[in-house]
Amino acid sequence: MTALVTLVALLPLVGLVGSTWASPRWRATVGLGTAVATTTAAVTLAARVHGTAGAGDALVRLGGLELGLVADGFAVAFVLTTCVVGLAVAAYAAYEDLVARWPRPRGYWPTFLALWACLHVLFLAADLLTAYLMLELIGVAGAALVALGGDRPTLIAATRYFYAELVASTTTLAGLALLWHRAGTVVFADLATVDAEGLALPLAIVTTGLLLKVPLVPLHGWLPPAHALAPSAVSPVLSAVVVKSAFAVLARLWFVGLPDVVTSHAAQLLGALGAVAVVWGSINALRDRTLKLLVAHSTVAQLGLLLLVIPLVAGGGSEAWAGGVVLGVSHGLAKAAMLLAAAILVEDLGRSQVADLAGAAARRPVAVLAFGVAAVSLVGLPPSGGFVAKWYLLVASLEAGQWWWIPVVVLGSLLTAGYLMRVVKVAFAPAPPELPVTPARDARDVIALVLAMSTLLLGLRPTELLELLEVASPFPLVGG
Amino acid sequence: MTGLVVVAGLFVVGLVASFASPAVRGRPWALAVLAGAALLGLVLAAPGDAAGWWAVGAAAVTLVAMVGFAVRLARRVAETAPATSLDDERW
Numbered sequence: 044m045t046a047l048v049t050l051v052a053l054l055p056l057v058g059l060v061g062s063t064w065a066s067p068r069w070r071a072t073v074g075l076g077t078a079v080a081t082t083t084a085a086v087t088l089a090a091r092v093h094g095t096a097g098a099g100d101a102l103v104r105l106g107g108l109e110l111g112l113v114a115d116g117f118a119v120a121f122v123l124t125t126c127v128v129g130l131a132v133a134a135y136a137a138y139e140d141l142v143a144r145w146p147r148p149r150g151y152w153p154t155f156l157a158l159w160a161c162l163h164v165l166f167l168a169a170d171l172l173t174a175y176l177m178l179e180l181i182g183v184a185g186a187a188l189v190a191l192g193g194d195r196p197t198l199i200a201a202t203r204y205f206y207a208e209l210v211a212s213t214t215t216l217a218g219l220a221l222l223w224h225r226a227g228t229v230v231f232a233d234l235a236t237v238d239a240e241g242l243a244l245p246l247a248i249v250t251t252g253l254l255l256k257v258p259l260v261p262l263h264g265w266l267p268p269a270h271a272l273a274p275s276a277v278s279p280v281l282s283a284v285v286v287k288s289a290f291a292v293l294a295r296l297w298f299v300g301l302p303d304v305v306t307s308h309a310a311q312l313l314g315a316l317g318a319v320a321v322v323w324g325s326i327n328a329l330r331d332r333t334l335k336l337l338v339a340h341s342t343v344a345q346l347g348l349l350l351l352v353i354p355l356v357a358g359g360g361s362e363a364w365a366g367g368v369v370l371g372v373s374h375g376l377a378k379a380a381m382l383l384a385a386a387i388l389v390e391d392l393g394r395s396q397v398a399d400l401a402g403a404a405a406r407r408p409v410a411v412l413a414f415g416v417a418a419v420s421l422v423g424l425p426p427s428g429g430f431v432a433k434w435y436l437l438v439a440s441l442e443a444g445q446w447w448w449i450p451v452v453v454l455g456s457l458l459t460a461g462y463l464m465r466v467v468k469v470a471f472a473p474a475p476p477e478l479p480v481t482p483a484r485d486a487r488d489v490i491a492l493v494l495a496m497s498t499l500l501l502g503l504r505p506t507e508l509l510e511l512l513e514v515a516s517p518f519p520l521v522g523g
Numbered sequence: 524m525t526g527l528v529v530v531a532g533l534f535v536v537g538l539v540a541s542f543a544s545p546a547v548r549g550r551p552w553a554l555a556v557l558a559g560a561a562l563l564g565l566v567l568a569a570p571g572d573a574a575g576w577w578a579v580g581a582a583a584v585t586l587v588a589m590v591g592f593a594v595r596l597a598r599r600v601a602e603t604a605p606a607t608s609l610d611d612e613r614w
Contacts, residue, residue, distance in 0.1 A: 105581075106577060107573050107574060107576075107577035108574075108578065108580075108581050109574060109577075172578055172582075175582070176581055176582065176585055179585040179586070179588075179589055180585060182589065183585075183588060183589060183592055186592070186596065187592070190596060190599070194603070195600070195603040198596065198599055198600045198603060199600055201596060202593075202596045202597060202600055205589075205592065205593055205596055206541070206550055206554065206593065208589075209554045209557070209558065209589050209590070209593055210538070210541055210554065210557065212558075212561075212586070212589065213534075213537070213554070213557045213558050213560070213561040213586075214538075214561075216561035216562070216564070216565060216582060216586075217530070217534055217560070217561045217564050219565070220530075220561065220564035220565040220567070220568040220569075221564065221568065223565075223568045223569060224567070224568035227570075
């Protein structure tokens with residue numbers, strides 16, 4: 044399994060080299076081919092981990108630098124999400140390049156594939172140093188992709204995003220250094236065996252850095268403009284997967300590396316910040332007039348919901364661990380589908396305001412359907428992955444005796460329904476007289492719909508993902 | 524202990540400067556101080572063996588790349604901006 048883990052981690056780098064040297068005609072073909080090959084390798088790895096119920100591991104040596112990788116259920120779940128989203132975005136971008144023949148900046152494919160490789164290594168990272176190095180590179184690649192938009196507002200958004208990333212990275216590194224000094228190791232599994240005394244401060248510093256990267260309210264100011272202004276083949280990856288990278292490191296550090304250092308007060312504080320994010324992000328989404336900005340503020344709210352997992356897991360709710368990962372996966376799939384659909388609608392109508400979407404359902408029915416199905420999952424309605432995730436969170440709240448998170452989850456769902464149904468309602472309104480209503484669709488609409496439908500598949504068949512999560516899980520098994 | 528105090532002091536200076544700096548153009552250099560402090564902390568904390576030095580080297584390379592990219596982004600913003608409005612760009 045070692046070779047397979049290494050292959051999954053590094054295969055996008057082969058495509059990076061290929062797409063860098065390929066002529067413009069072949070760049071998209073190389074990128075899409077790499078996406079297919081990487082996804083195939085990741086599915087094979089997931090099947091192997093699921094089948095053998097054992098985690099794989101690997102050690103990648105770059106000179107004297109050793110990057111430890113471990114493919115447990117948690118890591119593989121996020122790698123698979125990255126692949127599904129990455130493949131959809133690659134197909135979307137390849138369609139625009141190869142069929143529609145729209146010009147795309149030269150740096151897109153190499154940077155996209157570099158980001159993909161870094162995400163895989165981060166999710167598989169067995170130690171904090173590897174995770175930290177990947178977080179840095181993800182920050183560079185993410186901001187570079189946003190900056191491909193090229194105009195002044197987009198460049199400013201990319202710059203702010205990157206400044207926040209740099210502050211977060213240096214804060215994380217400072218905490219990592221202190222942790223290494225006091226514990227003598229930064230390997231997650233080894234950290235669990237060292238004396239917890241004196242590790243609270245480094246954990247707090249690393250956590251602060253990671254929360255800025257997630258980002259959590261009130262450290263979130265950079266996210267909405269960066270995600271809203273990013274090119275349409277970039278923002279889905281940022282909103283669906285990149286924002287989960289810091290959360291994955293946080294979860295590993297808190298619950299695999301240093302569970303004895305984590306206090307219930309600290310966990311409750313993170314949960315409270317998450318609750319604020321749910322309300323703050325949702326209120327902003329309700330007020331937003333621009334479609335992509337609305338979806339970006341929705342990401343802030345959904346990330347707050349994800350943070351509720353921290354106090355619930357710390358309180359002994361093993362269902363929260365499963366609920367958190369299912370929420371991360373289902374949000375990733377739904378948000379990517381929603382952003383792809385939003386980009387199609389904005390491009391087709393030539394308008395970015397929510398109020399100007401009247402007639403969208405008549406013109407691009409498949410894209411509106413994709414948006415609606417994705418909304419079902421984000422709200423948490425059955426039979427979607429979002430419903431399964433929120434069910435687990437509610438059960439975990441009751442089991443951990445932390446009932447006060449239940450109103451947050453319910454309120455978050457109601458507010459999500461409020462701002463997303465506003466979009467759907469306008470989309471079904473009659474088109475203005477000057478707008479032709481001939482229904483149209485192309486491959487991109489279908490890509491967005493397939494991605495959205497995958498959230499329903501997750502809701503109907505969550506068993507495989509839950510079984511995968513049990514592989515080398517730090518928490519007891521959950522009921523299917 | 525002295526090392527820790529120096530690192531902490533530099534870090535606070537970098538952090539304050541990063542948030543206080545009003546101009547897009549000036550902030551990368553405040554961030555460079557911040558990055559330098561964190562890197563110095565890693566140098567002091569890492570084990571003195573080859574693996575430790577490789578780790579420090581890798582962190583240094585990525586940090587230099589990040590600061591370099593920040594400078595480049597700031598320049599690109601400056602190229603697209605009227606000079607008078609540059610100082611008003613706050614995050």
